[in-house]
Amino acid sequence: MVIGLSLNTIFDKVAANDRIAENEAFFLFQNASLLELSKLATIVRNRNADSKRVSYVIDRNVNYTNICNIHCTFCAFHRSADAADSYVLKLGELEQKAIETKEIGGTGFLLQGGVNTDLSWDYYLNLVSFLNNNCGIWVHGFSPVEIQHMARINGLGLENTLKSLKDAGLGSLPGGGAEILVDRLRQKIAPRKGGAADWLEVMEAAHLAGLRTTGTMMYGITETIPERIEHLCILRNQQDRALSRKNGGCYTAFTAWPFQSGNTAWNAKINEPTDVEYLRTIAIARIFLDNFPHIQSSWVTMGRKTGQMALHYGCDDMGSLMIEENVVSSAGTTHKVNREEIERMISQAGFEPWQRNNLYNPIIDASKR
Numbered sequence: 001m002v003i004g005l006s007l008n009t010i011f012d013k014v015a016a017n018d019r020i021a022e023n024e025a026f027f028l029f030q031n032a033s034l035l036e037l038s039k040l041a042t043i044v045r046n047r048n049a050d051s052k053r054v055s056y057v058i059d060r061n062v063n064y065t066n067i068c069n070i071h072c073t074f075c076a077f078h079r080s081a082d083a084a085d086s087y088v089l090k091l092g093e094l095e096q097k098a099i100e101t102k103e104i105g106g107t108g109f110l111l112q113g114g115v116n117t118d119l120s121w122d123y124y125l126n127l128v129s130f131l132n133n134n135c136g137i138w139v140h141g142f143s144p145v146e147i148q149h150m151a152r153i154n155g156l157g158l159e160n161t162l163k164s165l166k167d168a169g170l171g172s173l174p175g176g177g178a179e180i181l182v183d184r185l186r187q188k189i190a191p192r193k194g195g196a197a198d199w200l201e202v203m204e205a206a207h208l209a210g211l212r213t214t215g216t217m218m219y220g221i222t223e224t225i226p227e228r229i230e231h232l233c234i235l236r237n238q239q240d241r242a243l244s245r246k247n248g249g250c251y252t253a254f255t256a257w258p259f260q261s262g263n264t265a266w267n268a269k270i271n272e273p274t275d276v277e278y279l280r281t282i283a284i285a286r287i288f289l290d291n292f293p294h295i296q297s298s299w300v301t302m303g304r305k306t307g308q309m310a311l312h313y314g315c316d317d318m319g320s321l322m323i324e325e326n327v328v329s330s331a332g333t334t335h336k337v338n339r340e341e342i343e344r345m346i347s348q349a350g351f352e353p354w355q356r357n358n359l360y361n362p363i364i365d366a367s368k369r
Contacts, residue, residue, distance in 0.1 A: 005023065005024060005027045007028075007031065007032060007036060010024050010027065010028065010040070011036075011039075011040065014040050014043055014044065014287060015043060017047065017290075019290055020287060020288060020290075022226075022229050022230070022233055025229045025232065025284055025287070025288045026225060026226060026229055028040075028284050028287065029225050029228075029229070029280065029284060030225075032280075034276065034279060034280065034283075034313075037279070037280060037283035037284065037287075037313065038279075038283060038312050038313050040283070040287050041282075041283035041284075041286040041287050041313050041314030042312065042313075042314065044286050044287050044290060044314065045286055045295065045314045045315070045316055047290075048292070048293050048294065048316070049293065049294060049316035050316075052351060052352055053316075053351055053352045053353075053354055054311055054315075054316055054317065054318055054346045054349070054351040054352070054353060054354075055294075055316065055317045055318070055353075055354050055355070055356040055360065056317065056318040056319065056320070056321065056342050056343075056346065056353060056354075056355060056356065057107070057108070057317075057319065057320050057321075057355065057356050057357065057358065058101070058104065058105050058106040058107060058320070058321050058323070058339065058355060058363075059101070059106055059107060059108040059109060059110055059138075059140070059320050059321075059323070059358070060097060060100075060101045060106060060108075060109050060110070060323040061109075061110045061112075061320070061322065061323075062089070062094065062097060062109045062110065062111050062112075063089075063112060063113050064088065064089045064094070064111060064112075064113045064127060065086075065087060065088045065089065065113040065114055065116045065119070066085075066086060066087055066113070066114060067080070067081050067083075067086045067087075067088065067113075067114050067116040067118070068113070068114020068115050068116065081116075081118060088116065088118075088119070091126075091127075091130055094127075094130070094131060094135070095130075095134070095135055097109075098131065098135035098136070098137045099135075100323070101137065101323060102136065102137075104323070104338075104339065105339065105355070105363070106321075106323065107137075107138050107357050107358070107363060108137055108138030108139065108140055108171070108357065108358055109131060109137050109138070109139055109140065109141065110140050110141070110174055110320070111127075111131070111139055111140065111141035111142065112141065112142060112143055112146065112174065112176055113146065114146075115145060115146060115149045117149075120153070121150060121153050121154040124142075124150055124165070125164065125165070125168045128141065128165055128168040128169045128170050129168045129169050131169065132168070132169025132170075132171070133169055138171045138172075138357060138358055139169055139170050139171050139172075140171060140172045140173070140174055140358045141165075141170055141171075141172075141173070141174070142165070142170070142173060142174075143173075143174060143175075143176035143177040144173075144176075144177055144198065144199045144201075144202035144203065145177050145193055145194065145198075145199075147161060147162065147165075147173070147202045147206075148194070148198060148202060150165075158201065158202060158205040159205055159208070159209065162205055162206055162209045162211065163209055166209060166210075166211060170211070171211075171212075171358060171359075172211055172212040172213060172214075172252070172358050172359070173202075173203070173206050173211055173212075173213040173214070174213070174214055174216075175203075175213060175214040175215045175216035175251075175254075175255075176216065177193065177199060178199055178215065178216045178217060178218070178231075179217075179218045179221070180217065180218070180219065180221070180223045180227055180228065180231050181196035181199060181200065181230070181231045181234045181235070182196060182223065182227045182230055182231065183195045183196055184227075185221070185222065185223050185227060188222070189221055189222075196234065200234065200238060203238060203251075204238065204241075204242075206249060207238075207241075207242040207245070207247075207249035207250055208245070208247075208249060209249060210247050210248045210249045211249050212248070212249065212250060212251075212252045212358070212359060213249075213250075213251055213252070214251060214252055214253050214254070214255065215235045215239075215251045215253070215254040215255075215289075215292065216254070216255055216256065216257075217231055217232070217254075217255075217256040217257075217281075217285070218256070218257060218258075218259055219256060219257075219258060219259065219281060220258040220259040220271075220273050220277070221259040228281065229288070232284075232285055232288045232289060233288075235251070235254065235289065235292075236288065236289055236290070236291060236292075238251075239251050239289075239291045239292060240291060243291060251292055252293065252294060252358075252359065252360060253292065253293065253294035253295065253296055253317060253360070254285060254289055254292045254294070254295050254296070255295070255296035255297075255298055255319065256278075256281055256282055256285055256298065257278075257298040257300075257301040257302070258273030258277070258278055258301060258302075259273070273301075273302075275302060275306045275309070278298070278302050278306060278310070279306070279309060279310060279313045282295065282297075282298075282310055282313055282314060282315060283313040283314050285314070286313070286314025286315070287314070293360070294316055294317050294360060295314050295315045295316060295317065296315060296317045296318070296319040297310035297311060297315040297317065297318050297319060298310070298319070299318060299319070299345070300319065300320075300322055304337070304345055307345065308345055308346075308348065308349040309349075311346070311349045311350075311351060312349070317356075317360075318342055318345065318346060318353075321337055321338065321339060321342055322337070339355075
């Protein structure tokens with residue numbers, strides 16, 4: 001026990017809308033029951049979102065290439081350029097994916113790939129412009145390591161690279177590649193990906209450019225609980241800075257998921273993730289990240305039942321239908337649903353479903369259809 005800390009004092013702080021500290025988050029990890037975490041996380045969730053409603057988005061995870069030279073030890077998706085199953089999608093293939101997405105009420109692409117040194121700067125600009133202007137698709141695109149790669153090949157620097165992408169039609173940035181924002185761990189699992197400062201620099205530049213982004217955490221790859229909390233603290237501090245600017249650039253949401261070790265160098269070397277650990281982690285993230293408006297459930301990695309349970313542990317969003325998903329499924333984890341199923345999942349959990357876009361604006365009021 002930490003002297004001076006108790007569940008009652010933390011409950012009182014949360015009820016009073018006071019921010020909890022890192023040592024208090026650690027205390028919750030070590031001592032709070034699932035029921036207690038559910039109660040605390042629900043207080044913060046309802047402060048940030050409608051207590052009766054849960055959102056979802058219809059979009060498509062599109063990996064425009066699987067060629068990557070970063071070689072993260074935890075990735076089962078990447079391929080070398082000379083691999084028989086390596087690819088770069090053509091515009092015609094992307095157009096067909098856009099048509100299929102829009103036909104079922106979808107609004108956007110979560111667009112990511114590897115660091116493919118054969119692709120030019122013009123390729124990225126044309127890709128974004130084609131999807132947004134020709135196909136009418138919102139582009140929620142490119143992880144920080146991809147943005148850094150673009151800035152290297154075009155010589156424009158991060159600020160002008162992001163401005164050019166935004167002008168071409170980039171709508172927002174996903175938070176891929178955050179993993180755990182602690183350099184000790186990043187050097188161990190992905191030494192060529194860059195340190196925490198590199199990832200954060202891109203997010204800072206995006207926020208300065210008025211772009212919305214998402215925050216993420218992939219846990220369960222030998223990090224410690226204090227390192228998870230350090231990760232959350234880094235994100236919370238950056239969101240404080242972003243919100244203080246009042247220029248529209250900030251984090252819209254946070255999502256966490258456990259590392260899937262299948263088909264990676266880590267297979268059978270670490271403990272498999274548990275539902276209980278996921279619920280504890282996502283609940284404490286909701287409590288700690290008091291300046292994040294939304295928390296997503298990771299039903300894609302955890303399955304439908306745990307995804308539903310997460311709605312009672314701080315999550316107000318079910319994320320995407322996953323029309324297409326390649327990265328997690330490469331590690332052997334595959335969960336997909338259609339619109340009716342995701343709405344049923346939300347309703348069965350006791351909430352009213354509503355469809356959103358990437359900025360959390362309503363597309364269709366699903367509960368009134």
